[in-house]
Amino acid sequence: MGIAAEDIERVRAATDLVAVVGEHVALRRSGSRWVGLCPFHTERTPSFSVNPDMGYYFCFGCQAKGDAITFVRETRQLDFVGAVEALAARAGIELRWDNQRESGQRRRRARLLEAMARAVEWYHERLVTSPDGARARGYLRSRGYNGEVVRRFRLGWAPEGWDELCRALSLPADVARDTGLGFVNARNRLQDSFRSRVVFPIFDARGEPVALGGRILEGAGSTSGPGGSPAPKYKNSNASLLYDKGEVLYGLNWAKGAVVERGEVVVCEGYTDVIGLVDAGIPQAVATCGTALTERHVATLRRFAPRIVLAFDADGAGQAAAERIYGWERRYEVDVFVASFPPGVKDPADLARSDPDGLRAAVAGAVPLLSFRLDRLLAAAPETSVEARARAAAAAAGLIAEHPNQIVREQYANDVALRLGVRPEHLLHGQGRNRASGHRAPVPNGAVSGRPPRRGRRLETASLLALSLAVHQPEAVAPLLHEVLFRDPVELEAYRALAGAATLHEAVAAAPPEAADLLLRLAVEEVPDADAGAVVGRLLDEAAGRVLAQMEAEVRAAAAPGDDLQTIGWLKLRVEDLREETTRPAAAEVLLPFLAGRAACEGRS
Numbered sequence: 001m002g003i004a005a006e007d008i009e010r011v012r013a014a015t016d017l018v019a020v021v022g023e024h025v026a027l028r029r030s031g032s033r034w035v036g037l038c039p040f041h042t043e044r045t046p047s048f049s050v051n052p053d054m055g056y057y058f059c060f061g062c063q064a065k066g067d068a069i070t071f072v073r074e075t076r077q078l079d080f081v082g083a084v085e086a087l088a089a090r091a092g093i094e095l096r097w098d099n100q101r102e103s104g105q106r107r108r109r110a111r112l113l114e115a116m117a118r119a120v121e122w123y124h125e126r127l128v129t130s131p132d133g134a135r136a137r138g139y140l141r142s143r144g145y146n147g148e149v150v151r152r153f154r155l156g157w158a159p160e161g162w163d164e165l166c167r168a169l170s171l172p173a174d175v176a177r178d179t180g181l182g183f184v185n186a187r188n189r190l191q192d193s194f195r196s197r198v199v200f201p202i203f204d205a206r207g208e209p210v211a212l213g214g215r216i217l218e219g220a221g222s223t224s225g226p227g228g229s230p231a232p233k234y235k236n237s238n239a240s241l242l243y244d245k246g247e248v249l250y251g252l253n254w255a256k257g258a259v260v261e262r263g264e265v266v267v268c269e270g271y272t273d274v275i276g277l278v279d280a281g282i283p284q285a286v287a288t289c290g291t292a293l294t295e296r297h298v299a300t301l302r303r304f305a306p307r308i309v310l311a312f313d314a315d316g317a318g319q320a321a322a323e324r325i326y327g328w329e330r331r332y333e334v335d336v337f338v339a340s341f342p343p344g345v346k347d348p349a350d351l352a353r354s355d356p357d358g359l360r361a362a363v364a365g366a367v368p369l370l371s372f373r374l375d376r377l378l379a380a381a382p383e384t385s386v387e388a389r390a391r392a393a394a395a396a397a398g399l400i401a402e403h404p405n406q407i408v409r410e411q412y413a414n415d416v417a418l419r420l421g422v423r424p425e426h427l428l429h430g431q432g433r434n435r436a437s438g439h440r441a442p443v444p445n446g447a448v449s450g451r452p453p454r455r456g457r458r459l460e461t462a463s464l465l466a467l468s469l470a471v472h473q474p475e476a477v478a479p480l481l482h483e484v485l486f487r488d489p490v491e492l493e494a495y496r497a498l499a500g501a502a503t504l505h506e507a508v509a510a511a512p513p514e515a516a517d518l519l520l521r522l523a524v525e526e527v528p529d530a531d532a533g534a535v536v537g538r539l540l541d542e543a544a545g546r547v548l549a550q551m552e553a554e555v556r557a558a559a560a561p562g563d564d565l566q567t568i569g570w571l572k573l574r575v576e577d578l579r580e581e582t583t584r585p586a587a588a589e590v591l592l593p594f595l596a597g598r599a600a601c602e603g604r605s
């Protein structure tokens with residue numbers, strides 16, 4: 001049952017782990033490895049390492065580790081088979097199955113994605129080339145969208161006809177339904193879901209099309225929805241097997257690089273906002289597509305940047321659930337800022353057209369959520385009477401009290417006190433409302449929550465260096481090594497697993513857990529810049545030293561036969577030889593069998 005073993009190996013071999021991980025976190029090259037923020041724990045400094053050649057990752061902070069299959073399992077909550085399938089689909093490998101049903105759900109998803117991709121291209125072609133797309137092209141030009149924008153965002157045109165897409169793609173009814181591309185209407189006919197609409201395809205972070213957004217064209221004819229109700233101006237696909245609104249962020253597939261580079265992501269509400277922001281020179285923009293920002297969105301975005309700027313319309317940001325956002329700031333070590341737009345501006349798309357400089361200024365001038373809320377409150381408060389100022393102070397105190405951090409509360413209380421001409425004590429309700437909610441004490445800037453990254457064993461000892469070489473350059477170093485050279489029990493197990501396996505994967509699978517951890521960690525660490533001969537020389541030196549000490553003790557106790565003195569002399573000379581580069585190889589050649597033989601004798605006695 002399951003996937004043929006050689007297919008699993010083919011998938012592993014065909015998978016670029018850096019690309020797979022890179023879809024979740026930004027990785028930077030560092031020598032032969034790639035490093036980034038760990039997707040499995042919250043951190044500000046990268047402890048997560050990937051070795052693309054070995055196909056392994058390891059986190060020095062939380063000890064998360066594994067290969068591409070493990071990574072996909074843990075980041076996408078898939079079982080082993082599901083993860084292999086996902087990677088196989090990526091690599092274009094067709095898996096052989098013993099049991100068809102096992103893969104049913106996953107085949108289904110692949111089928112739906114394929115239909116969605118074809119639909120995106122069909123709509124796009126229709127927009128760009130067909131005569132009936134002229135009206136849509138005119139509309140897009142009037143919005144300032146040029147051909148480059150149309151191509152970049154794969155915009156499309158859904159024509160007016162009832163079932164043009166479904167017919168053109170020969171979509172089976174179940175595929176139409178499950179992708180949201182179509183539905184069976186009252187006359188029992190398959191009908192397109194999107195008609196007379198400019199289509200904005202929605203891709204997931206990996207760049208797979210999972211949903212559509214559509215904007216109706218003014219004056220379009222058949223605009224009613226399935227129930228005959230008036231068609232909404234904007235319409236998005238419903239949640240489906242492909243589309244999870246609480247997870248997907250429009251534009252993230254394109255914005256990832258800019259988000260990482262700028263350390264900031266700008267979150268707005270709609271796809272036209274994203275396009276406007278990008279057009280105004282703010283490429284780090286994504287949209288929630290009509291839903292509120294969710295914790296899952298924040299967790300996803302945090303992997304790419306430590307700073308989130310909300311570019312919602314003024315009311316949207318004002319009503320943002322402050323307590324949730326403060327909670328996210330604490331939990332994900334993320335800073336949430338709010339861009340404030342000039343009065344009368346509907347949304348970023350609006351401002352992008354009328355005043356791109358103003359849009360850039362609004363994003364650049366984003367302030368923390370509490371600051372934004374206080375500014376709005378105070379801007380609306382009349383400053384004429386003492387009573388009005390007292391009311392404003394009371395309202396401000398309420399906002400300040402919501403913040404979980406005492407230092408932050410005090411700072412804002414001081415600022416607002418100055419502006420209102422009241423004493424700061426009046427703005428602090430003695431204690432914050434959230435005091436009892438177990439927030440942690442304020443930490444200095446840049447401090448990392450949770451455990452500090454533990455580096456564990458560093459490549460300081462000859463044995464670790466040798467093991468690392470055995471992992472990275474097995475052909476060069478394997479013939480020089482023997483288990484007698486390893487004294488640390490974990491290192492010994494790791495060496496034994498390596499020596500007994502044809503590949504690193506086999507060794508990791510065969511090793512006891514601690515030794516497997518060590519092998520994975522070595523796999524993602526920099527290849528040591530060390531000469532194999534010198535490293536093995538040091539190991540032999542150490543091992544010979546141990547034997548010498550033992551033999552000399554035996555001689556002193558007169559428990560050893562007389563010819564041991566001779567052996568001791570011989571051994572001392574070989575150790576001297578080890579320390580000279582020219583004599584080292586010859587010394588190593590005789591020492592290794594000697595040490596191994598002696599260990600074997602002791603093992604028997």
Ligand code: ZN
Pocket residue numbers: 038039040041047048059060061062063064
């Ligand atoms: Zn980690």
